Amino acid sequence: MSALVLLVVLEHAGLAVFAASGALAAVRARLDVFGVVVLGLTTALGGGIIRDVLLGVHPPTTLRGWPYLVVPTATALIVFAFHPQVARLRRAVLLADAIGLGLFTVSGTATALAHGAPGYTACLIGMTTGIGGGALRDLLLREIPLVLRREIYALASLAGAVIVWLGHQLHWPAVPVTVAGAALVVAVRLIALWRRWNAPVARGLGDLSGGSQNRE
Amino acid sequence: MSALVLLVVLEHAGLAVFAASGALAAVRARLDVFGVVVLGLTTALGGGIIRDVLLGVHPPTTLRGWPYLVVPTATALIVFAFHPQVARLRRAVLLADAIGLGLFTVSGTATALAHGAPGYTACLIGMTTGIGGGALRDLLLREIPLVLRREIYALASLAGAVIVWLGHQLHWPAVPVTVAGAALVVAVRLIALWRRWNAPVARGLGDLSGGSQNRE
């Protein structure tokens, strides 16, 4: 399988899972079927559009062909029809988000490298691609994006991006490297969620709600 | 009237109504005169800037000439001075938003087609142009964007974009087609609001507030 084909496959798999995460979050927020589809599309296409805007690809790839729209829309409709029990919605969102983070991180990094971006830039753009869609989803639902939350998130994405970049540098075969990178991201992210890996919070903090009131 | 002149006219009309919707929402959120002008400007210019970024037009058209700034600023100031009674503010926002959605959808689609984008891409960019400004306005005021809410929104925009694209394909005269497209968007959107057309919500949903707490 050529690297290009691989990218397309990875990207569409990412479109599906990110669309699922967006749709599940929308169902959870009690949006109607249109809102579920729109949020599924935004979550799925957001990262890739940000990537193309940063790389100067005009118009963005994901706005060019039917499949980029059909896959997320179908996924969102399926989620709307057969979403899991409410109690499991949050877990389902986090799982789909983790897989999407992995797939978009590696496809974003590989795409940036294919466009001739230096490795350092490619890793940052890959992370932005992976994190962007989910951040957009959370912003639209007025939640603090996962990337700012407790569990390891950006680091997981960084790990996958570095793997892809290393493979590119050392001319390793693209397919296993890319798959390994995506798998690493998903694994780190899920283990972090499962083991509730938390990073320290600054000490000596007053009551937040009080602080919020001042902020308003 | 040439298609180019038409685009300019439509765009400035859209700037005015979207600025009005942003200014009204800002007044409603008790922002001061500066906030009202800034939000009016952001709502008015946001969609077009997103459109130009997606099309690769640098710098964005709306950052190039005085009128693009004068029209929304004047509109916002007029709204600030003579805004309707508070009770009618929400209705006024929705009305201005619907007209802006129509005008920016068709001007965005026509602009994309004029830049040689394929019809499919042009429709998506037109919808993004129409939806973008209002979404930015709602995000900045920490509201869930209208496009994710109950009533038909994205579909109305899609209808207008398709009309413009069809007219372009069949070489119909630009002016009536564009006006018809915008009118269709506004009509669908207002009827949806008026008749409270709602799409189904997924069943078996638990209490949202409880869900929100988990999410925080």
Place this chain on the structure above:
Amino acid sequence: MSALVLLVVLEHAGLAVFAASGALAAVRARLDVFGVVVLGLTTALGGGIIRDVLLGVHPPTTLRGWPYLVVPTATALIVFAFHPQVARLRRAVLLADAIGLGLFTVSGTATALAHGAPGYTACLIGMTTGIGGGALRDLLLREIPLVLRREIYALASLAGAVIVWLGHQLHWPAVPVTVAGAALVVAVRLIALWRRWNAPVARGLGDLSGGSQNRE
């Protein structure tokens, strides 16, 4: 010191203070160390990325070299370790934000002029650069951006941008002009905060909370 060197110096100083404002706001919102670093980075790099996207610089400058990442990350970590007392956090955020607004406004305007943008466009892009990072920070923390709040903000940025543009027009020496522009922004902004300069709010407004409920 050449104008180019000056731009780099100003930009990195801006990166540091904006990163500090983002990190302080993140500490205040009880985010963990990862969230603090990510928000510091987003606040610091956001404005410049928006500027480069508007100018068509691909990939954005701030994604190209280590320093752009090291300076904000180090600043965020230092803030996380030695942040001031909670009671002073809000004041610290506002102070760092004001300095960052000044530095990014002038560097953004100068960069746009260096890219051949007309003065009018350069001023708008400079303001967007200065306001963008902080707006992103507030959006991610679900706060209404400072630029929409009570005290003079966009006008302070505009003043600095105009100074830089005038200096460019009249061929004044770049260094003093740019420094003066940044100082003017910071001065206006801090005086506005200190004297609580407020602009009028539209009269005849009902109770906001009631309005909010309708909006939900």
